[in-house]
Amino acid sequence: MMYDGPAGGTGAPGGAPRPARADATREVRDRDVVGLTREVARGGISRRQFLARAAALGLSTSAIGTVLAACGTGDEPAPQETQIEKVVPQEILFYNWSDYLPGITKKNFKKETGITLKESYFDDNEALYGKLSAGATGYDLICPSDYMVHVLMMAGLVTPLDMSLIPNFKNVDPKFQKPAYDPETDGRKYSVPYQWGTTGIGVRLDKVADTVTSWNTMWDPKYKGQIIMESEMTETIGAALKLLGYSLNSQSEDELNEAGDKLIEQKPLVAAYDTNNMKRNMTQGTPLVHAWSADVLLVMDEIGQDKLGYTLPEEGFTVWVDNLAIPKGANSVYGAHLWMDFICDVKNQAELTDWIWYQSPVPAAYDLIESQLLKDNFPTQEQLARGELKNDVGEFTSVYSETWRRVKSA
């Protein structure tokens, strides 16, 4: 079962069409603006500097978006191979989510390339962004989700890829090849997909008598102290937005206010905000856990399907795509490309997916997947129609951060 794109998600892979250059250029009033936009796309200036300078030029928010999109359809040819020194490093460092890479994959990579892949871990996308924007270097690879690829690209914190070094990219489903979050502005591509999945509710069926179909259960006072929500800001605010009937990419201050109030109302029921110990929390018996699909399936496998269920709420939920990208300051850009190519290989993707238990962006990998429980729980097209991908909401992110701060300090 392949991902067919969430209904109505403007950030869906392959989703948002780019405007024709003729339409776009009608909105461009000043050559300087185009130059400025290209500069930010190349990472020459920060997103903040770009917005400040674009505002000074009198450009509206929608025109800024249009110009950014138009730069990718310009007359200049896409940049060809970058000058990457083809020296095989001894080791590379992958800044990754925890439990997101089997040892056997690292071992096979070492066998094939001679490179030792080391890992260090982050808890969520905001933590990853915080680290990189504070100037941390030394990571060769990172694993940002969809919207975060766009945020990092706009902030000039990731390096454009040389796709000639990733021939296995041809194995990636076309739906994931040119996603809206990495639209190849100026012909540059910054990410390759790693795994994708959904965010829902892990329900301990032996402790929750109700049939859980809605986010509402996470707000039911009878489960006081028995609920764990994610600590990833966009996921938890997203759940509240969905419960209220809004997009999880809302850019309405009123809707964000309502979502914040809703989360403050829920707070006395919440035992913890925790993305790090999802599996342990479910295994140890927390009745209701806001969780990612694979974490639920892995615990289901361990304790039995009679004890744990997975609900994708009727109001909607997050569908996410995690990606490989190369941060600025990588020690070995070449080694990182070798890893990306290795991960896009059909057999390696199958091995990865069969261990992690999310979904693969490489269709041919599905023929090799063996785990029956995973196969039995591939999300259906009907379920995915209720899913929504997170978008980079740009400067509006500060409203999300402020809402989250208000919830955490309430």
Ligand code: N2P
């Ligand atoms: C890995 C979880 C990554 C999924 N354990 C969230 N994007």
